[in-house]
Structure formats: C-alpha cells, structure tokens
Amino acid sequence: MRVLVTGGAGFIGSHFVRRLAEQGTEVSVLDKLTYAGNPANLEGVEHEFHQGDIADPEAVARAASGCSAIVNFAAETHVDRSILGPRDFVHTDVLGTMCLLEWAREHDARYVQVSTDEVYGDLEAGGRAVETDPLRPSSPYSAAKAGGDLQVLAYVRTYGVRASITRGANTYGPNQYPEKLVPLFATNALDGEALPVYGDGKQVREWLHADDHCAGIELVLHEGAPGEVYNVGGEDHENIEVTHRILELTGADASLIRHVEDRAGHDRRYAVDDTKLRALGWAPEQSFGEGGLPATVSWYRDNRSWWEPIKSGSYRAYYDEQYANRLKA
Ligand code: NAD
Numbered sequence: 001m002r003v004l005v006t007g008g009a010g011f012i013g014s015h016f017v018r019r020l021a022e023q024g025t026e027v028s029v030l031d032k033l034t035y036a037g038n039p040a041n042l043e044g045v046e047h048e049f050h051q052g053d054i055a056d057p058e059a060v061a062r063a064a065s066g067c068s069a070i071v072n073f074a075a076e077t078h079v080d081r082s083i084l085g086p087r088d089f090v091h092t093d094v095l096g097t098m099c100l101l102e103w104a105r106e107h108d109a110r111y112v113q114v115s116t117d118e119v120y121g122d123l124e125a126g127g128r129a130v131e132t133d134p135l136r137p138s139s140p141y142s143a144a145k146a147g148g149d150l151q152v153l154a155y156v157r158t159y160g161v162r163a164s165i166t167r168g169a170n171t172y173g174p175n176q177y178p179e180k181l182v183p184l185f186a187t188n189a190l191d192g193e194a195l196p197v198y199g200d201g202k203q204v205r206e207w208l209h210a211d212d213h214c215a216g217i218e219l220v221l222h223e224g225a226p227g228e229v230y231n232v233g234g235e236d237h238e239n240i241e242v243t244h245r246i247l248e249l250t251g252a253d254a255s256l257i258r259h260v261e262d263r264a265g266h267d268r269r270y271a272v273d274d275t276k277l278r279a280l281g282w283a284p285e286q287s288f289g290e291g292g293l294p295a296t297v298s299w300y301r302d303n304r305s306w307w308e309p310i311k312s313g314s315y316r317a318y319y320d321e322q323y324a325n326r327l328k329a
Pocket residue numbers: 006007008009010011012013030031032033034035036037038052053054055072073074075076077078091092096114115116117145167168169170171172176177
C-alpha cells in the first residue's frame with residue numbers, strides 16, 4: 001500500500017508520515033508549504049515529497065500517482081486567522097477536499113478526511129457530541145471544515161467513494177506551529193513574554209496527544225467503514241488550568257498571564273464521545289498533565305532552533321495584528 005498524506009509537512013500530518021514510514025509503508029506527501037508547513041518536520045523520515053495545492057487537480061494527480069489511499073491533513077487550521085480572513089479556509093478545506101475526493105473517485109482509492117470536533121460547535125456542560133449530531137460550526141475555520149465533511153459524505157453516497165471521517169480533539173505535541181494555545185504559551189513562557197488568555201480562560205477543550213490522534217486515524221484508515229465518522233477524544237481542561245500547568249513546567253511566573261479581549265464567537269466548550277473508535281480498539285496512551293504536556297514543554301525547551309526562526313518575520317506581523325492592541329488594552 002502506498003499512501004498519499006496531504007499536509008504531511010504540518011504538525012499532525014508529519015507525525016502521521018513518520019508513523020507510517022517507521023512501519024515500512026510507502027508514503028507520498030503533497031503539501032503547499034504555507035506558513036504552517038515546515039520541511040524540517042520531516043527531516044530523516046523516508047517519503048516522496050511533492051510541493052503543491054490540494055485544490056489543483058494536476059498537483060493531486062502527480063502526487064497521488066501509484067497510491068491506493070489518501071489521508072487528508074491539508075487545511076488552513078487556525079481559528080484566529082480564519083476570523084482575520086476566511087478565503088483561504090474555503091479554498092483549501094472545502095474546494096481542496098473536493099479535488100482529492102475526485103481523484104479518489106476516479107481511482108477507487110480509500111480516503112480518510114481528518115476533521116475536527118469543532119464542527120459540532122460548543123456544547124453545554126455535561127454533554128458530549130456523538131458522530132450523528134448535527135453540525136453547528138461557529139468560526140469560519142470550523143464552517144470550512146464542516147463543508148469538507150459534507151463533501152466527503154456526499155461523495156460516499158453519490159459516487160460510492162470509500163471514505164471515512166475522523167473528528168479529533170485539540171491536539172498537542174512536538175512540532176506544532178507556535179500560534180495555537182500550547183506551543184504559543186510554552187514558547188512565550190520560555191521567553192518571559194505575556195500569555196494572552198482570551199476572556200475569563202474558563203473555556204474547556206479536550207487535549208489529545210498527536211501520537212494518540214495519529215493512532216486513531218491509522219486505525220480508521222484500516223478498520224473504519226466507508227461513510228462512517230469517528231470521534232477522537234482527549235482529556236478535558238479549562239484553558240486557565242492549562243496555562244498554569246505550562247507556567248509550572250517552564251518555571252515562569254504567573255504575572256505573565258494577561259486576560260485579554262475574547263475571541264469573536266469563541267466556543268465555550270468542546271467534548272466528544274469516542275465510544276465508536278474505542279470499539280475498534282483505540283485508546284489514548286498519553287495522559288495530558290502528567291505525561292504528554294511535560295514532555296511537550298521539554299521538547300520546546302530543547303528545540304529552540306526549530307521555533308525561534310518561525311517566531312520572526314511574517315509570524316511577527318501576524319502576532320502584532322492578533323495581539324498588540326489586546327495586550328495594550
Ligand atoms: P497545520 O496547520 O500544522 O498544518 C497544515 C498543513 O497543510 C501545512 O503543512 C500546510 O502547508 C498544508 N496546507 C495548507 N493548505 C494546503 C493546500 N491548499 N494544499 C496542500 N497543503 C496545504 O495543521 P495541523 O494542526 O497539523 O492539522 C492537520 C489536520 O488536522 C487539519 O485538517 C486540521 O483541521 C485537523 N485537526 C487539527 C487539530 C489540532 O488541534 N491541530 C485538531 C483536530 C483536527
């Protein structure tokens with residue numbers, strides 16, 4: 001089996017490529033190398049690399065040649081950037097998904113769409129989303145991902161494409177671009193910079209290690225049924241708890257915490273029921289606060305050469321647009 005991994009130079013995609021390569025599976029990668037794509041994530045990993053856009057059918061055909069399966073990680077992924085400008089999100093997360101599905105349809109390939117728990121929108125305390133729940137996305141990012149999911153389900157029903165969907169929780173681990181909560185706060189804390197907590201910080205996310213997330217996706221690739229959706233859950237924590245744990249692990253002072261203006265449309269709580277994936281044999285191996293988070297913070301402490309070059313140039317311009325006024329207020 002040769003697998004096309006799209007978005008394989010990004011955070012979770014690169015963990016997945018490494019996982020398959022270590023098992024001896026042949027892997028082709030198609031990645032546009034946007035700001036979030038980083039060839040360094042794949043250093044030392046056996047794969048065939050193609051730079052290109054998943055929304056470009058010719059690029060897809062070149063990269064997918066000889067593959068019998070596609071696992072689609074390629075996406076615009078950051079909620080705050082989607083609020084600043086949603087166009088690229090619709091291009092990649094909806095149109096790009098459709099282009100990959102076209103190739104899968106023409107070549108009778110197996111297809112896995114890597115989606116997110118954010119498509120369910122936020123949940124009341126106590127509730128957990130099951131796979132059959134209606135989609136109620138809140139942000140331009142989650143709306144684009146929901147659009148991709150609907151394309152997948154339409155291709156299953158209309159053309160018989162053998163596609164499944166995973167909906168994973170907030171993922172953390174090494175090699176995550178330092179715009180999301182864990183890597184942003186870990187690197188800021190290591191540099192003695194402010195940690196901008198949106199609103200009261202009592203929003204709840206489920207935290208899933210990248211290796212556990214990839215194990216779930218791989219299981220769905222091999223054992224998942226076409227037309228079926230599988231939630232991949234994590235451990236629930238309030239953002240402010242995660243923030244304090246990062247401060248402890250970096251030895252930084254709580255005075256770095258700054259409660260800033262909230263994110264527009266901010267989802268209060270995500271939580272999924274992952275009974276269906278567990279019934280296939282999946283269970284997470286990493287505990288967040290005691291195992292996965294300390295190891296991840298150590299990785300950022302030990303790998304400044306990976307993130308310091310990122311936190312300059314165009315990153316700085318994004319950071320200022322996103323945070324300068326919030327931090328001044
Ligand atoms: P990331 O932002 O780190 O990486 C995305 C990758 O996709 C980058 O390498 C980028 O260059 C590539 N890409 C973007 N647009 C492309 C295009 N048009 N054509 C080809 N490549 C393109 O993302 P991530 O955090 O690794 O997320 C991977 C997938 O997992 C996404 O589909 C995301 O929606 C989903 N997901 C992420 C999380 C999370 O917490 N990070 C949780 C659940 C699901």
